[in-house]
Amino acid sequence: MKKLITLLFLLSSFINYSQSHSTSADDYCKLKGKRGNQLGYCSACAADDDKIAEAKKAKATAESERIHQEYIANKEKTEKEREAQRIKDAKNSKSGEVTINNSSSNSSSTNTSSTSNPTNNYELKLSDIGISDTKTTTSEFQKNYETGQQIGQLANDVVDIFSKSPERLAREEAQRVADADAYQNKIRAELAEDNKKFRANYMHLMDKALKGDENTRMILYFASARLYSKKDVPERENWLYQAFNNKNVDAYLEVANLELEKNKNPKEYWSYVYHAATLGSVDAMIKLAMYNDYSKKHAGNENAEVALEWFHKAAEKGSPNAMYYLGMIYKYGITEDLNDGYGIKGFRRKMHVKYDVVLNEKTALDWFEKSIETEYKPSIYHEGKNNFGSYAHNITSYFNRNSYKELSIIYKEGKVVPKDKEKAKELLKLY
Incomplete structure (x- = not known):
């Protein structure tokens, strides 16, 4: 019954919170990190954050105070025990002395020669190690004991000096809360700056988008997410x-991404991509070429024949990086130069098909030269996803500067063209 009551209470609290939550404000809430997921922010969320921070601070202060009081109590207890022990030892010392005498009158009367007296030999040995008096009393033991206790x-x-005091613990907790607030304020400032850039660079396109221009709408779609x-x-x-629905290819690829994130179904994703192709x-x-590569x-799908087919189709459409990959295939038999610091039998060799x-x-030379001569304008999808921070170089069509490096090697070696070291250096600078 108690569990049921607790559950109902939590459910009602959640309903009340969700009803009071608003996403119409301009601020942001519960950022998961720099450029993390963004959610609407409202006064209820702000109040909750403040309450959580105050509760954590109060808890840390109370715990620090408890540790400090416990330390004081233990210290007082130890002092009382030591005082009782000192009184006990003082009483024992008054009852008499325990004397250890290493001299013998019988031996001294029997043996008059110091060189043959065993007692004299023993005393000499004690003096050798710095002990001049052979009598030790309980009062001396007490003195040594007290010195050790001190x-x-x-x-x-000394240990207490380097331990965290309650005040230090409270300061550290306050600093942690302040740092968290400062970081959140920094993120909010960056978000505000991004929004300012969006308004300055893209809001003038809104009228055109509202009139139905599809490409403009897609530009605003990606830019609003990026900023x-x-x-x-x-x-x-x-x-x-x-x-x-109008079969816009940029929209097709973005819907493919959204459906993959939602349903976690790679087959469905590649179906969308194939349709877009x-x-x-x-x-x-x-995408299809690299998937099969x-x-x-x-x-990947590990199908060299299909990959080569899609690379050729993309190159016919003017894709510079498709031309670059074809050059790599006809020069090395693979889409990467594995002699460039990786090793033929290394990890990257196993990533790609032969x-x-x-x-x-x-x-290969012809494909590399074509890749740097073509005037290619990247798609709206490429500009949107690549600038958004995803690794779009291998999943979209773009200009690949590695063509300059490969051409530099060809002119430096001079196998299929006249050797030209100066041209090789100029090409390498462009890389």
């Missing part, structure tokens, strides 16, 4: 799915 107390006092300004584009989700998305073609152990093609450095 040394022990001194050691305890944490979704509230400035309230129709962004509707615009995305309207573009998707058939609609002419060069980004989707690169990677081994199954590295989340292509069954006839290696031809002249063909």
Whole structure:
């Protein structure tokens, strides 16, 4: 019955909180980290945060005070025990002395020669180690005991100096709370700055988007996410799915990402990507090519024939990095130069498939040169995802500067072109 009452109480508290929570304010709440998930922020959330911080601070102060009082009590108890022991030892010392005498009158009367007297020999040995008097009393033992106790107390006092006092613990907790508040304020300032950039650079496109321009809507969709300004584009989700229904390839790839995140179904994801590729998305073609280029152990499909087909299709559409990958395939038989610090039998060799093609450095040269000559404009999807921070280089179509490095090597070695070290140096600078 008690558990049921507790559960009902918690449920009613949650309902009250959720009803009072608002997402219409301009602030942010419960940031999970720098550029973390953003949620609406309201006065209820602010009050809860303040209460939590005050509660933690009060708890830390109370715990520090308890530790301090416990230390004082133990110290007083120890002092009383030591005083009782001193009184007891003083009474024992008054009852008599225990005398240890190493001299013998019988031996001295029997043996008159100091060289043959055993007692004299024993006393000489004691003097050798710095003991001149052979009598030891209980009062001396008491003195030594008290000296040892004083040394022990001194050691305890030294330890106390370096221990955390209640005041120090309270200061540290207050500093921790202040640092957390400062970090949250820093994040809020950065978010405000990003929103300012969005308003300055993109809000002028709003009229065009409202009139139905699909590409402009997609630009605003990605920019508002990248600059944490979704509230400035309230129709962004509707615009995305309207573009998707109109077979907009940028929208297709973004919906693919959202559905994968939601349903965790890779087959469904690649179905969307394949459909986008058939609609002419060069980004989707690169995705499919790289998916088949990677081994199954590295989340790929491990199909060199299919990968080569999609690389050629993307290159025909003008993709610079598709041309770069074709150059790598015809020069090395793989999409990476494994001689460049990794080793043929290394980890990266196992990431990619081996292509069954006839290696031809002249063909590779042609693809590398085409990749740097083409005038290619990246898609809205690439600009949106790449600038948003995701690693888009291997999953979209873009200009790959590695072509300059490969051309530099070809002109430096001079196998299929006249050797030209100066041109090789100039090409390497562009890389």
